[in-house]
Amino acid sequence: xxxxxxxxxxARKVRLLLSGLAVVLGVMFVSGAFVLTDTLGRSFDxxxxxxxxxxxxxxxxxxxxALSEMQGEQVPTTVSAATVQRIAGVPGVAEATxxxxxxxxxxxxxxxxxxxxxxxxxxxxxxxxxxxLVKLREGREPRADDEIVVNAAxxxxxxxxxxxxxxxxxxxxxKQTFTLVGxxxxxxxxxxxxxxxEIAFTTPVAxxxxxxxxxxxxxVTVRAAAGVGxxxxxxxxxxxxxxGFEVKTGEQLSADASASLKEGLSxxxxxxxxxxxxxxxxxxxxxxxxFSIIVAQRTRELALMRAIGASGxxxxxxxxxxxxxxxxxxxxxxxxxxxxIGALLAYVFGNLAGGLTLAGxxxxxxxxxxxxxxxxxxxxxAALLPALRAARIPPIAAMQDVANPDRPLTRITVxxxxxxxxxxxxxxxxxxxxxxxxxxxxxxxxxxxxxxxVALLTPLISRPVVSLxxxxxxxxxxxxxxxxxxxxxxxxTAITAAALMVGIALVTGVTVILDSAKGSxxxxxxxxxxxxxxxxxATTGPRPASFDPAVLTKVAALPGVQMADGEYGDMGxxxxxxxxxxxxxxxxxxxxIFGAKTTAGDISRLGPGQMLFSSDAARSRNISVGxxxxxxxxxxxxxxxxxxxxxxxSELTSPVQLPPQAVKDFAIPKPNQGFIQLAPGTRVADxxxxxxxxxxxxxxxxxxxxxxxxxxxxGSLDSLLTMIQILLALAIVIAVLGIVNTLAxxxxxxxxxxxxxxxxxxxxxxxxxxxxVEAVVISVFGALLGIVVGVGLGAxxxxxxxxxxxxxxxxxxxxxxxxxxxxxxxxxxxAVLPAVRAARINVLGAIAHD
Numbered sequence: 001x002x003x004x005x006x007x008x009x010x011a012r013k014v015r016l017l018l019s020g021l022a023v024v025l026g027v028m029f030v031s032g033a034f035v036l037t038d039t040l041g042r043s044f045d046x047x048x049x050x051x052x053x054x055x056x057x058x059x060x061x062x063x064x065x066a067l068s069e070m071q072g073e074q075v076p077t078t079v080s081a082a083t084v085q086r087i088a089g090v091p092g093v094a095e096a097t098x099x100x101x102x103x104x105x106x107x108x109x110x111x112x113x114x115x116x117x118x119x120x121x122x123x124x125x126x127x128x129x130x131x132x133l134v135k136l137r138e139g140r141e142p143r144a145d146d147e148i149v150v151n152a153a154x155x156x157x158x159x160x161x162x163x164x165x166x167x168x169x170x171x172x173x174x175k176q177t178f179t180l181v182g183x184x185x186x187x188x189x190x191x192x193x194x195x196x197x198e199i200a201f202t203t204p205v206a207x208x209x210x211x212x213x214x215x216x217x218x219x220v221t222v223r224a225a226a227g228v229g230x231x232x233x234x235x236x237x238x239x240x241x242x243x244g245f246e247v248k249t250g251e252q253l254s255a256d257a258s259a260s261l262k263e264g265l266s267x268x269x270x271x272x273x274x275x276x277x278x279x280x281x282x283x284x285x286x287x288x289x290x291f292s293i294i295v296a297q298r299t300r301e302l303a304l305m306r307a308i309g310a311s312g313x314x315x316x317x318x319x320x321x322x323x324x325x326x327x328x329x330x331x332x333x334x335x336x337x338x339x340x341i342g343a344l345l346a347y348v349f350g351n352l353a354g355g356l357t358l359a360g361x362x363x364x365x366x367x368x369x370x371x372x373x374x375x376x377x378x379x380x381x382a383a384l385l386p387a388l389r390a391a392r393i394p395p396i397a398a399m400q401d402v403a404n405p406d407r408p409l410t411r412i413t414v415x416x417x418x419x420x421x422x423x424x425x426x427x428x429x430x431x432x433x434x435x436x437x438x439x440x441x442x443x444x445x446x447x448x449x450x451x452x453x454v455a456l457l458t459p460l461i462s463r464p465v466v467s468l469x470x471x472x473x474x475x476x477x478x479x480x481x482x483x484x485x486x487x488x489x490x491x492x493t494a495i496t497a498a499a500l501m502v503g504i505a506l507v508t509g510v511t512v513i514l515d516s517a518k519g520s521x522x523x524x525x526x527x528x529x530x531x532x533x534x535x536x537x538a539t540t541g542p543r544p545a546s547f548d549p550a551v552l553t554k555v556a557a558l559p560g561v562q563m564a565d566g567e568y569g570d571m572g573x574x575x576x577x578x579x580x581x582x583x584x585x586x587x588x589x590x591x592x593i594f595g596a597k598t599t600a601g602d603i604s605r606l607g608p609g610q611m612l613f614s615s616d617a618a619r620s621r622n623i624s625v626g627x628x629x630x631x632x633x634x635x636x637x638x639x640x641x642x643x644x645x646x647x648x649x650s651e652l653t654s655p656v657q658l659p660p661q662a663v664k665d666f667a668i669p670k671p672n673q674g675f676i677q678l679a680p681g682t683r684v685a686d687x688x689x690x691x692x693x694x695x696x697x698x699x700x701x702x703x704x705x706x707x708x709x710x711x712x713x714x715g716s717l718d719s720l721l722t723m724i725q726i727l728l729a730l731a732i733v734i735a736v737l738g739i740v741n742t743l744a745x746x747x748x749x750x751x752x753x754x755x756x757x758x759x760x761x762x763x764x765x766x767x768x769x770x771x772x773v774e775a776v777v778i779s780v781f782g783a784l785l786g787i788v789v790g791v792g793l794g795a796x797x798x799x800x801x802x803x804x805x806x807x808x809x810x811x812x813x814x815x816x817x818x819x820x821x822x823x824x825x826x827x828x829x830x831a832v833l834p835a836v837r838a839a840r841i842n843v844l845g846a847i848a849h850d
Contacts, residue, residue: 020330020379021737025730026283027334027375028341029276034367035342037262037269040349042359044261047194048254050186054133055250056230057222057237059087062246065572065634072571073103073543075634075667076246078216083241087220090240092228098217100126100206104543104668105199106700107150108167108175109158114700120195124170126206132187138162139182142202149182149200153192167697168199170209171668174548175697190357212635212669274444275727278506280378281451282731285499286738287326287382291319292389292492302390312391319390323383324376331375338371339363412491416456423449427793431800447793451502454789458494458501466493466781473773478766481757482773486781492742493778499738500782500826501789503731504819507724508790509797511812514721516798518714519810521651525710528652531565531593532684533691534709535674537701544569546670547698552585554694555674560682565589566671568663572633574656575621581633582654583663585671587612593675594653601625601645606659610644617655618646631658636665651805676703735782736830739775743834747771755843764839771835776827783823787816 052058061077081098088096105124106114115122127142127149139162142148148168150160160166164180184200186193201209207216224233230249238247248256302315310318343361350358426446430439470483486493537545549566556564566585571578587606590596596603599615606612611631613623623629625643632638639662647653663669678687684705691703704712747754758767791811798809 020326020333021734023280023283023287023327023330023375023379024334024337025734026276026280026378027331027371028337029272029279029730030374031335031338031363031367031371032341032345033269033272033276033338034364034370035339035361036272036345036349037265038362038364038367039342039346039359040265041258041262042362043346043350043357044194045254045258046357046359048257050133051193052250052254052257054131054223055221055253056224057234058219058248058250058253059083059222059237059241060219060246062244063634064632064636065578067571067578073667076218077244078211078213078218079220079245081215081217084217084220086240087222087237090233090237092225092233092236093222094225095223097128097221097223098126098203099128099219099221100124100203100210100216101218102171102210104171105210106169107154107158107160107197107199108169108699110160110164112699114169115154115158115197117195117197120192120197123196123198124168124206124210125198125200126203127200130184134184134186136182136184139180142181142200144179145202145205146178147181147202148178149184150180151192151196151198152183152185153195154197154199155180155183156191157197167699168209169698169700171543171546171670172212173209174550174670176209275730276374278502278728278731279734280374281448282499282502282734282738284378284382285455285495285502286734286741287323287379288385288495290741291323291383291386292495303394306394315391316387319383319387320380323379323387327376327379328372330379331372334375335363335368335371338367342367412456413460416453416458416460418453419449419456420453423447423451423453427796431796450789450793451498451505454501454785455494455498458498458785459490462490462494462497462781465784466777469780469784470773470777473777476766476769477762478769479773482770483777485770486774486777493781496738496742496778497782497785500732500735500779500823501786503728503735504783504786504823505790505793506731507728508787508812508816508819509794510724510728511721511815512791512794512810513797513806514717515810515812516794516808517801517806518717520806520808521714522710523808524651524805525713526706528595528650529593529675529706529710530595530677531563531675532678532682532706533676533688533703534706535676535691535695535701535703536672536709536712537698538712543668544672545700546668546672547674547695547701549585549671551694551698552671552674555676555691558687558690560679560687561676562679563589563592563675563677565593565675565677567673567675568666568669568671569654570634570663570666570668572631574631575629577621579617579656580654581631581656581658581662581666583658583660583666585660587657587659589675590647590653590657593677594650596647596650596653599646599648601643603645603647603657606644606657608659608661609641610659611641612645612647612657613643614649614653614655615646616649618643631656631662633662633665634667639665674703732826736826739779739827739830740833742778743771743775743831744837747834747838754838754841758841758843767839767841768831768835771838772828772831775831775834776824779823779827779830780820783819787819791816 059079061079063074063076065074067074079098084096084098087093101123103121103123106116106122109115129141130136136149137152139149148166150158155161158166160180162180162183165177166180167175167177169175178201185191192198200206204214207214211218222233222237224230230251234247234249238245241247302318305315305318306312339361346358346361423446426442426449428434428446430443430446466486467483470479470486473479474483535547535551537547552564552566555561563586567589568583568585570581572581573579574581584590588604590603590612591598598604600618601612603612611629613621618624623643623646625646627643629641629643630638631641641658647657649655676687676691678684688703688705695701695703754767762770795809798806
């Protein structure tokens with residue numbers, strides 16, 4: 001049996017290739033995800049090890065507001081110059097150096113635009129001299145208040161050179177102009193560490209621009225005296241300073257920074273594995289269909305084996321062994337392809353990150369284990385049902401021509417109904433917030449059960465729907481034959497169409513959700529925002545773009561401007577709970593621009609010791625007008641406010657509103673958005689150029705009319721949709737392979753039938769048209785099914801998100817029509833090779849085929 005199985009496998013190399021290709025693509029995603037995250041993880045390990053190489057111990061103030069990675073960037077408490085002196089006096093300390101370094105220092109390039117960074121920070125720091133890590137390459141160190149030095153990577157990106165006058169933007173202070181007096185690099189002839197852009201000032205200027213304080217530092221680096229261990233010195237310094245400080249060794253800093261980054265990489269890894277799961281789910285349908293057709297074609301062969309003594313167990317073993325062989329080969333090829341894809345993505349990521357120096361491409365054990373486990377498991381599970389069917393073939397079937405009559409659909413329909421019901425229940429629990437912390441897992445499980453259930457129900461509806469679709473082509477003999485062929489085996493047609501259904505359903509569902517979100521947000525903004533012009537900027541890092549608050553005063557003085565409001569924001573704590581804090585330069589904007597309605601108290605004015613709450617936030621905290629609340633912003637000390645008013649909650653308003661005086665304690669005490677209301681009869685085109693001129697010193701922000709602003713805010717959803725569609729395209733490619741595979745094997749199965757049709761007058765071109773009609777009908781049926789399922793899933797999610805502001809269900813009719821057209825094209829492309837093969841059949845040989 002082993003020899004017979006291997007000979008059978010090697011005799012059908014094309015079948016082997018088509019069957020394994022789906023698994024190869026799925027395994028490629030799995031192994032590629034692990035290779036990518038492993039390579040990037042080790043690369044950043046090396047970056048952080050270099051960055052903290054010269055630090056024995058580091059001292060930093062504990063942040064006043066502790067934030068998670070997802071909540072934003074923490075702002076550490078500053079360390080005073082007196083504290084630096086205390087640290088220097090600790091026994092075992094050879095040197096204590098005050099450091100100023102924060103993210104958000106941006107250089108304006110020679111083209112007048114801000115040099116942006118997508119990922120790596122843009123650091124501002126105080127120049128602390130050259131070291132083993134940092135060396136000046138050109139010029140000299142900064143000595144005067146209007147002098148800076150930058151790293152070589154930033155100088156190249158900005159296209160500036162020593163002696164140039166350049167503009168710099170910092171979080172606390174509007175644009176300042178400096179002379180570039182030096183360019184520095186790093187050991188190993190590196191222009192940057194991890195793609196970081198860095199600007200270094202004199203220490204007093206760095207303190208003023210980056211901290212807003214004199215004689216203060218973000219942290220202190222400590223070098224141990226000879227013979228003193230890092231851990232020992234850390235403990236001594238911590239004991240001297242007491243609470244309120246974070247004291248860590250350089251090794252700890254490196255490990256913490258690396259762990260934080262790897263947490264983000266693990267999230268990215270899960271996204272890639274999710275798309276791999278989709279690809280493998282589609283591949284399961286392909287393999288199941290392939291083995292089902294193979295077993296049907298080998299009925300007489302397997303029955304003959306039974307007749308000469310093979311047991312049912314041996315027949316099952318034969319089919320499963322074939323699946324194992326395909327799974328092993330596909331896993332090896334998928335692992336190899338995944339290593340290549342992982343290396344390519346790591347290279348792309350390294351370039352996007354500003355020239356990250358990549359560690360050597362490695363293959364972690366998780367990639368190897370995952371590849372073989374997934375590849376073998378998927379293939380064997382998909383082949384199991386056909387194997388069991390093969391074991392039931394009676395030996396007498398070898399003695400006669402065997403027909404394969406359709407079996408009743410009752411059992412598969414009932415099973416499909418039950419599984420679909422389970423999927424619906426899981427989706428309801430997940431989308432209705434009844435699954436607790438397991439909501440995401442429950443939703444994904446619901447989607448999986450829904451897809452499997454619908455796939456099992458598909459044979460029930462395939463014959464009538466396929467017959468209806470095929471009627472479009474029934475005006476000719478090849479069209480009629482193709483229509484009949486596509487509906488002759490409901491199970492086969494259903495499985496082939498189900499593979500395409502999964503990909504189309506996911507794309508359609510995501511499109512429905514994102515289009516509905518975009519439409520709901522746009523409609524809400526149109527109805528709510530009563531400002532004709534909006535000042536805003538694109539966020540390219542952890543800190544939002546901001547501008548000089550003095551611009552608002554100048555804008556308000558322009559002819560035709562009725563009101564100019566600046567919006568400030570910060571993550572802080574309200575009575576110990578992390579909350580987004582907001583403040584307006586003019587509190588009346590809450591009503592005049594955002595249309596907020598009063599539910600209690602007075603929201604039209606706000607004194608220095610007063611604050612406002614939204615109705616939802618007040619209800620959840622059991623707060624009413626007159627309540628006192630303690631607020632801690634990113635900087636400064638805790639402050640107590642009295643609630644003077646409560647306004648109706650909206651998706652466009654903050655849960656709390658602080659007075660303008662509070663912004664001095666915000667991480668960025670500059671407005672990140674500005675709303676300009678014009679007097680009746682004033683044209684936008686008359687005011688907008690004047691506002692643009694006032695923003696000349698703030699190149700990271702721009703002014704746009706309300707429609708353009710709303711389009712900018714929702715544009716990120718379009719980018720997200722495009723990315724998801726690209727990743728899901730793999731599932732559709734596998735589905736196309738499934739159609740090719742089904743048709744190719746079907747042509748082999750119907751060799752004698754095709755020969756008879758040719759013998760009675762069917763020409764080559766007509767034969768090709770017949771096969772093409774069959775492929776197009778199956779493909780369009782799968783796309784139609786996917787659109788229906790995708791709209792259903794998308795509508796369910798939109799309904800569940802109604803309380804989160806997604807109130808409008810928008811169906812992407814244009815894209816759904818495009819999917820159907822694409823499906824028809826897919827059918828034509830998938831039919832090319834099988835149709836050519838069918839047309840080339842030798843008529844006499846086909847008639848004699850057994």
